[in-house]
Amino acid sequence: MKKLRKKVYMTAGFNTVSLGTGRKEFHPKKPRPGIEHYIKESGEGTLSKIGGGKNIDESVIGNFMAARFNKQANLPGFIPMIDKDLHGKPATSVEGACGSGGLALMAGIRSVLAETADVVLTIGVEVQNTVKAIYGADILAGAGWYQERKKGHAYFFPGQFSDRAGAYFEKYGREKSRKGLARWFRNAIENARLCPTAQEFHNKVEDLEALGMSEPNGRTFVDNLNVFDCSKVSDGASSIAIVSEEGLEKIGIEKKDAIEVVGWGQCEADITAPPEDLTTLSTIKMAAEEALASAGITIDDLGTIETHDCFTIAGILAVEALGFAKPGGGADFVAEGNTARDGKIPMNTTGGLIGWGHPTGATGVHQAVTIWEQLTGRAGDAQINIDPKKPYGLTINMGGDDVTVVAIVYKRG
Amino acid sequence: MKKLRKKVYMTAGFNTVSLGTGRKEFHPKKPRPGIEHYIKESGEGTLSKIGGGKNIDESVIGNFMAARFNKQANLPGFIPMIDKDLHGKPATSVEGACGSGGLALMAGIRSVLAETADVVLTIGVEVQNTVKAIYGADILAGAGWYQERKKGHAYFFPGQFSDRAGAYFEKYGREKSRKGLARWFRNAIENARLCPTAQEFHNKVEDLEALGMSEPNGRTFVDNLNVFDCSKVSDGASSIAIVSEEGLEKIGIEKKDAIEVVGWGQCEADITAPPEDLTTLSTIKMAAEEALASAGITIDDLGTIETHDCFTIAGILAVEALGFAKPGGGADFVAEGNTARDGKIPMNTTGGLIGWGHPTGATGVHQAVTIWEQLTGRAGDAQINIDPKKPYGLTINMGGDDVTVVAIVYKRG
Numbered sequence: 001m002k003k004l005r006k007k008v009y010m011t012a013g014f015n016t017v018s019l020g021t022g023r024k025e026f027h028p029k030k031p032r033p034g035i036e037h038y039i040k041e042s043g044e045g046t047l048s049k050i051g052g053g054k055n056i057d058e059s060v061i062g063n064f065m066a067a068r069f070n071k072q073a074n075l076p077g078f079i080p081m082i083d084k085d086l087h088g089k090p091a092t093s094v095e096g097a098c099g100s101g102g103l104a105l106m107a108g109i110r111s112v113l114a115e116t117a118d119v120v121l122t123i124g125v126e127v128q129n130t131v132k133a134i135y136g137a138d139i140l141a142g143a144g145w146y147q148e149r150k151k152g153h154a155y156f157f158p159g160q161f162s163d164r165a166g167a168y169f170e171k172y173g174r175e176k177s178r179k180g181l182a183r184w185f186r187n188a189i190e191n192a193r194l195c196p197t198a199q200e201f202h203n204k205v206e207d208l209e210a211l212g213m214s215e216p217n218g219r220t221f222v223d224n225l226n227v228f229d230c231s232k233v234s235d236g237a238s239s240i241a242i243v244s245e246e247g248l249e250k251i252g253i254e255k256k257d258a259i260e261v262v263g264w265g266q267c268e269a270d271i272t273a274p275p276e277d278l279t280t281l282s283t284i285k286m287a288a289e290e291a292l293a294s295a296g297i298t299i300d301d302l303g304t305i306e307t308h309d310c311f312t313i314a315g316i317l318a319v320e321a322l323g324f325a326k327p328g329g330g331a332d333f334v335a336e337g338n339t340a341r342d343g344k345i346p347m348n349t350t351g352g353l354i355g356w357g358h359p360t361g362a363t364g365v366h367q368a369v370t371i372w373e374q375l376t377g378r379a380g381d382a383q384i385n386i387d388p389k390k391p392y393g394l395t396i397n398m399g400g401d402d403v404t405v406v407a408i409v410y411k412r413g
Numbered sequence: 414m415k416k417l418r419k420k421v422y423m424t425a426g427f428n429t430v431s432l433g434t435g436r437k438e439f440h441p442k443k444p445r446p447g448i449e450h451y452i453k454e455s456g457e458g459t460l461s462k463i464g465g466g467k468n469i470d471e472s473v474i475g476n477f478m479a480a481r482f483n484k485q486a487n488l489p490g491f492i493p494m495i496d497k498d499l500h501g502k503p504a505t506s507v508e509g510a511c512g513s514g515g516l517a518l519m520a521g522i523r524s525v526l527a528e529t530a531d532v533v534l535t536i537g538v539e540v541q542n543t544v545k546a547i548y549g550a551d552i553l554a555g556a557g558w559y560q561e562r563k564k565g566h567a568y569f570f571p572g573q574f575s576d577r578a579g580a581y582f583e584k585y586g587r588e589k590s591r592k593g594l595a596r597w598f599r600n601a602i603e604n605a606r607l608c609p610t611a612q613e614f615h616n617k618v619e620d621l622e623a624l625g626m627s628e629p630n631g632r633t634f635v636d637n638l639n640v641f642d643c644s645k646v647s648d649g650a651s652s653i654a655i656v657s658e659e660g661l662e663k664i665g666i667e668k669k670d671a672i673e674v675v676g677w678g679q680c681e682a683d684i685t686a687p688p689e690d691l692t693t694l695s696t697i698k699m700a701a702e703e704a705l706a707s708a709g710i711t712i713d714d715l716g717t718i719e720t721h722d723c724f725t726i727a728g729i730l731a732v733e734a735l736g737f738a739k740p741g742g743g744a745d746f747v748a749e750g751n752t753a754r755d756g757k758i759p760m761n762t763t764g765g766l767i768g769w770g771h772p773t774g775a776t777g778v779h780q781a782v783t784i785w786e787q788l789t790g791r792a793g794d795a796q797i798n799i800d801p802k803k804p805y806g807l808t809i810n811m812g813g814d815d816v817t818v819v820a821i822v823y824k825r826g
Contacts, residue, residue: 005528034560036685059681063508067480071562073555074510077684077816088699090679091817092516093508095476097487103505107520113527115418142486147447149484266503268472271490272449286501403490404504 003294004261008112009243009413010105011258012251013369014045018199018236018357020129028129032235035070035127036078038359042123042237043082050119050241050251053083057117059091062104062124063361064399068139069130079121086121097143098310099399100124101238101364102406106266108242109408118247124365125237133233140360143400145271153222158230160401161311162222167278168313169224172328180331181312182212185228185354187340188309192351194382199232199357212312229312231353238359238366258413259375259393263295265407275402279328281314284396285321287407291394295409299323302345303390304374306367308398309352315339318396319347346384349374364397364406371395375412416707417674421525422656422826423518424671425664426782427458431612431649431770433542441542445648448483448540449491451772455536455650456495463532463654463664466496470530472504475517475537476774477812481552482543492534499534510556511723512812513537514651514777515819519679521655522821531660537778538650546646553773556813558684566635571643573814574724575635580691581726582637585741593744594725595625598641598767600753601722605764607795612645612770625725642725644766651772651779671826672788672806676708678820688815692741694727697809698734700820704807708822712736715758716803717787719780721811722765728752731809732760759797762787777810777819784808788825 016038019026026032039061047053059079066072076091094103101124108120128136134154141149141156153159169177186208192198205211214226221227243251248258265287276282292298299322307322309315316330324345325333333339339347350356350370353363371393373379374386391412398405429451432439439445452474460466472492479485489504507516514537521533541549547567554562554569566572582590599621605613618624627639634640656664661671678700689695705711712735722728729743737758738746746752752760763769763783766776784806786792787799804825811818 003528036560065480065486067478067486067555068484070559071481071555072559073478073480073508074512074557074684074813074816076509076516076681077558077813080681080683081685086681087683088680088696090519091509091681092520095486095506095508096489096504099487103489106503107505107523110520110523110527110529113529114523114525115416116523116526142480142484144487145490146483146485147449267501268489268493268499268504270493270500271487272494283501400487400490403487 005113007245008109008261009248009258010240010261010368010372011243011253012046012049013240013372014042015197015238015366015369016041016236017197018234018359020199020232020234020357022199022203022232024202032129035066035072035125038125038127038235038237039078039123040082042239043121046121046239046241047083050253053085055119055251056086056089056121057119058089058111059086059121060104060107061093062100062365063093064095064097064100064126065139065142069128096404097399098360098363099397099404099406100361102397105364105368105408106406109261112242112244118244119251120242121239122242122365123237123239124362126359126361127235128233128359129235136233155222158222158225161313162224164278165224165313171279177331178213180316180334181229182209183335184309184312184315185212188348188352188355191341191349191382192355195350195356198351198355199234200351200355225311231310231358234357234359236357236359236362238362238369240365240368240372255413257376259372259410260413261408262411263291263409265290267405269403271400271403281317281321281402283402283405284318284398287405288322288396291407291409297392297409301390301392302394303386303392304349304371304384305345305347305394306370307347307396309348309354310358312354341384349384350382367395367397371410375410418526420658421522421674422661422671423653423674423781423785424656424666425459425462426653426785427455428610428651428779428782429454429649430610431647431772433612433645433647433770435612435616435645437615445542448479448485448538451538451540451648451650452491452536453495455652456534459534459652459654460496463666466498468532468664469499469502469534470532471502471524472499472534473517473520474506475513475778476506477508477510477513477539478552478555482541509817510812511773511776512810512817512819513774514779515810518777518781518821519819522674525655525657531657532664533655534652535655535778536650536652537775539772539774540648541646541772542648549646568635571635571638574726575637577691578637578726584692590744591626593729593747594642595622596748597722597725597728598625601761601765601768604754604762604795605768608763608769611764611768612647613764613768638724644723644771647770647772649770649772649775651775651782653778653781653785668826670789672785672823673826674821675824676704676822678703680818682816684813684816694730694734694815696815696818697731697811700818701735701809704820704822710805710822714803714805715807716799716805717762717784717797718758718760718807719783720760720809722761722767723771725767754797762797763795780808780810784823788823
């Protein structure tokens with residue numbers, strides 16, 4: 001049931017800054033903008049490129065935990081605040097943990113296919129720096145089965161992925177695996193430094209691979225991952241317009257300035273069941289395979305990929321899930337530079353969750369914005385060269401530990 | 414943009430018990446089922462009528478505040494727990510405060526129109542008795558703009574609607590208005606006593622209208638509403654299948670056992686802007702008018718209505734918003750018995766939010782289940798006689814104070 005009954009495009013992407021440690025203007029004790037600010041800045045950013053709120057038929061907002069980080073729900077109610085022409089029009093909020101942004105994209109795609117909308121404003125947002133990291137970890141544990149939380153690490157999700165890394169190390173060797181993780185980190189930071197909205201934009205440390213090689217310290221953090229293996233705690237929002245062909249005409253955007261959605265996989269796993277194999281991201285594998293099959297392409301047609309690297313190990317495992325390397329070969333594939341910006345298959349070219357930042361509910365939308373920028377030549381200093389024979393991009397967004405996954409394939413418009 | 418590009422039906426509704434005070438088996442200090450239980454019971458209830466999970470293409474779950482009541486998010490992850498045949502299929506959670514259930518219905522409708530699904534499992538759920546009512550009131554305040562919360566009453570939403578009632582009393586007279594509120598309460602409880610899943614099913618008090626006339630006590634609660642004017646604190650879930658014509662065939666259900674979706678209005682107001690007129694529910698008015706217009710009918714074609722009576726005054730104001738009475742005439746219209754089960758336009762025939770219960774994220778779905786039961790003759794002791802010349806039903810579901818509204822028009826299949 002993944003046939004696209006009509007053409008769907010994305011255009012007019014916008015990112016706020018990803019704010020948090022690593023960013024010059026971030027100070028943990030000084031007042032910061034609230035969630036309202038991010039929704040408004042990002043919504044206005046997209047609307048200003050497509051003729052304002054009068055051109056919007058529906059809106060979707062992706063968010064994970066405003067209920068706890070900001071004590072705020074009823075998020076659709078913030079949409080009409082962006083532009084008075086959005087008053088009275090349909091708005092919906094979607095949630096699927098760190099996969100909320102991907103679900104927002106899918107909701108927008110469905111609205112266009114349903115012909116209830118020709119132009120959908122799609123926003124992802126999260127504002128997480130409202131609490132200290134250790135309390136934030138408890139909040140984010142709501143992406144897993146909370147009943148299991150007490151059995152887990154104080155840093156719940158780092159603990160989950162540390163267990164995955166530990167199983168990988170044991171099976172395939174600690175030293176060579178660590179080199180893959182360190183290179184993933186280096187790529188992420190190098191890419192982020194080319195993107196002015198990235199959280200790591202101002203970071204100046206030189207020997208990134210040495211940092212990435214740091215020995216994990218299980219007494220202060222988790223057993224198998226160091227802090228450089230982790231995505232960031234971020235405040236931010238991203239937005240993009242999802243439109244039909246008629247919608248493109250209405251907003252006066254040419255196809256060359258848009259990307260076309262040509263396939264997807266949206267897959268859900270049981271949050272109450274532990275992963276069958278810690279060294280495999282099987283839901284990501286399923287979603288990516290469905291996405292590629294529905295688009296009628298293979299990984300050889302992909303010019304660039306944005307994948308959900310909440311931890312470096314998730315990046316390595318996604319490389320294997322996609323089939324770029326066999327099980328156990330992902331670390332070497334990355335260590336050899338194949339996923340770097342000038343590599344065989346450039347991944348996370350504006351820094352991903354580790355380099356750009358991870359405002360959880362926004363991340364899935366941010367991935368689509370990066371693909372739009374790269375495929376339409378708008379990525380500025382972060383622009384990569386895309387082989388004209390590989391005009392496709394892929395995003396993989398994950399909520400929880402391989403539970404809620406959305407993979408989307410895009411083509412230059 | 415509300416034309417239905419293909420036919421959409423609902424069938425196989427199911428409600429769990431609405432658990433909370435008023436229910437015999439409820440004991441505030443004894444352990445109770447968690448949110449997982451409600452999702453599973455309700456999902457299985459619908460699946461058992463339509464051939465199981467193998468017939469489902471997509472799922473949607475509506476929930477407001479599991480993040481705070483249960484510290485749980487990533488709710489789509491609980492869908493595959495219902496039935497192993499749901500593993501790997503798309504699932505999405507939607508949020509719009511107490512309007513979350515209505516948003517879930519709209520998401521399911523869009524999936525069918527988009528042809529990404531022929532059969533959508535749609536669930537609404539909330540489990541609220543995890544905290545004491547006064548802390549629950551703080552959690553529920555997240556349905557409003559939380560920044561304004563400190564200016565409001567400790568019981569935030571009762572305070573908001575008390576202000577609406579106060580404005581109504583001042584404009585149209587306290588005594589005659591109070592009679593309308595008391596009759597709304599009496600109808601709600603009388604209807605609930607006919608429905609075995611209702612929270613008020615076991616309540617035996619006789620003189621309901623006298624209770625409803627109780628003088629509000631601003632020292633212990635709010636100024637203009639008594640506790641009988643309020644909906645309940647409830648744990649519960651409701652579910653329904655949303656299907657195409659092809660889907661009906663696939664699940665072996667005849668049209669006479671389904672209801673057809675023939676129109677809707679989904680409207681969003683700015684949560685940061687105070688209501689222009691406390692005595693008018695203008696977003697409800699807009700959504701209901703759009704719903705009726707898109708269905709091509711008037712209020713005279715409606716055989717029954719489920720409307721969002723989070724407080725009795727919201728019921729009265731909805732009567733006026735729909736045009737059954739002029740501004741100020743709603744209280745009399747209700748007091749005269751016009752909205753009772755044998756009245757001119759029966760409303761909330763299984764008790765509504767005040768009598769059946771208000772598991773917030775489930776309520777919108779519960780309303781659709783009641784309309785399905787009534788229009789297909791499945792309401793048991795609560796069954797009303799519907800004039801064959803009025804084969805339409807309407808649901809109005811509201812999130813926050815007139816902020817997120819979904820109104821849907823249904824027709825006997």
